[in-house]
Amino acid sequence: MKEDNCIDVIGINYKYNGNTILENIEFSVPVGEYMGIIGPNGGGKTTLIRIMLGLLKPETGQVKFFGQPVEDFRERHLIGYVPQRAAHEEFYFPATVEEIVKSGRTSKIGLLRRYSAADKLAVTQAMEAADIIDYRKRLIAELSGGERQRVFIARALAGEPKILILDEPEVGVDIVSKDRFHSFLKHLNKDMQITILFISHDVGAIAHEVSDILCLNIRLICHGSPKQYIKEDFLAQVYGKKVKSIYHDH
Numbered sequence: 001m002k003e004d005n006c007i008d009v010i011g012i013n014y015k016y017n018g019n020t021i022l023e024n025i026e027f028s029v030p031v032g033e034y035m036g037i038i039g040p041n042g043g044g045k046t047t048l049i050r051i052m053l054g055l056l057k058p059e060t061g062q063v064k065f066f067g068q069p070v071e072d073f074r075e076r077h078l079i080g081y082v083p084q085r086a087a088h089e090e091f092y093f094p095a096t097v098e099e100i101v102k103s104g105r106t107s108k109i110g111l112l113r114r115y116s117a118a119d120k121l122a123v124t125q126a127m128e129a130a131d132i133i134d135y136r137k138r139l140i141a142e143l144s145g146g147e148r149q150r151v152f153i154a155r156a157l158a159g160e161p162k163i164l165i166l167d168e169p170e171v172g173v174d175i176v177s178k179d180r181f182h183s184f185l186k187h188l189n190k191d192m193q194i195t196i197l198f199i200s201h202d203v204g205a206i207a208h209e210v211s212d213i214l215c216l217n218i219r220l221i222c223h224g225s226p227k228q229y230i231k232e233d234f235l236a237q238v239y240g241k242k243v244k245s246i247y248h249d250h
Contacts, residue, residue, distance in 0.1 A: 005067075006031045006163055006195050012051060012061035014044075021047050023219050025061070029197065029212075031162075034189045036210035036226075037199045043217040045199045046084060046167055053081060053165070065163070077108035080156030082149075084167040084199075097143070097151050098136040101127055104155035123158050129192065130154035130184070146181065157188075164188065166198035178202075182209050 007029035014022040022044045029035060039045050050056040052063050054070040063070040065079065102115070102123050109119060127133045130150040135143065140151060149169055156164060169181070186209070188194045200206045207213065207226040215221040 004031050005029060006033075006065065007052065007197075008062075008064040008067075009048075009052065010062045010064070012048070012063070013059045014047060014051060014056070015059055016047075020218060022051070022058070025216070025220050027214060027220060027223050029195060031195060032189070032193060033195050033197075033212055034185075034210045035197045035212040035214060036206040037197060037214045037216060038201070038203050038206060039216035039221075045216055048216065049081075049165060049167055049197075049199065053079065077159035078162045080104075080153075080159060080161035080164040080194075082152045082156055082164075082166045082169060095140050096136065097132055097138055097140060098123070098127070100140050100151055101132075101136075101154045101158050104158035107159040122160060126154040126157035129157055129188070146178075149181065150184070153184075161194065163195045163197070166196070168199050168201065185209070 005028040009025055009027050012022055012025040013020075025044075025048060037045050037048070047056065051058050052070065054063070054073075065073045066075075104126070105115070105119050105123055108122075109115070124133070127136055130153055132147065132150050132154055135147065135151075140148060143151065153164070153166070153169070185196055185198070189196050210226065212224065213226050214223045
């Protein structure tokens with residue numbers, strides 16, 4: 001474990017109803033990393049994220065954020081999380097974009113504190129970063145899937161996180177919006193210096209976007225740069241032998 005790691009996952013094992021979901025998972029994420037997590041359905045990706053966030057308890061192993069065990073980590077606002085399909089839920093309540101984003105500030109200030117000028121500024125800056133400031137008074141139910149995705153990322157950004165974890169953020173986003181979305185994530189990573197981890201099924205796209213790939217299929221199949229690891233032999237271990245090499249240079 002290095003001091004410049006923001007996340008350390010150490011020997012994680014997890015079973016559900018007697019079935020092995022994760023087996024001896026171990027890796028570290030350096031500060032400033034842009035990591036894609038890939039693998040088949042049922043390979044344990046979402047379970048891993050939930051364990052990392054402390055939402056599930058592993059049979060054995062430990063997760064640390066900035067050197068502290070996740071169960072002892074108190075600065076939760078430093079971890080922004082957008083769960084799977086958050087942007088595609090039905091909304092039957094009249095919440096505006098600004099109200100949704102504002103709720104993300106609670107992780108930093110607590111439930112009972114009043115919003116200060118600094119809190120309002122953080123919410124505005126989060127909306128500006130996500131390019132949704134023009135939608136601030138619109139109802140969340142009126143937006144497209146891609147627009148909603150930005151709203152929920154802005155909600156996570158309102159807490160001023162150092163780490164952003166996204167579970168399949170591209171689902172339901174069209175091709176044009178997906179390109180803009182990838183550019184947005186690069187901006188967050190490079191310009192705002194936020195460490196990003198995101199789960200994706202779009203292996204071809206993710207290989208061109210991230211600096212680091214983690215391939216998961218119950219076990220940790222590989223972990224490294226896209227050019228080094230997105231090859232037929234590793235993909236076969238993750239997705240099956242019929243899968244051909246997906247990575248191509250532009």
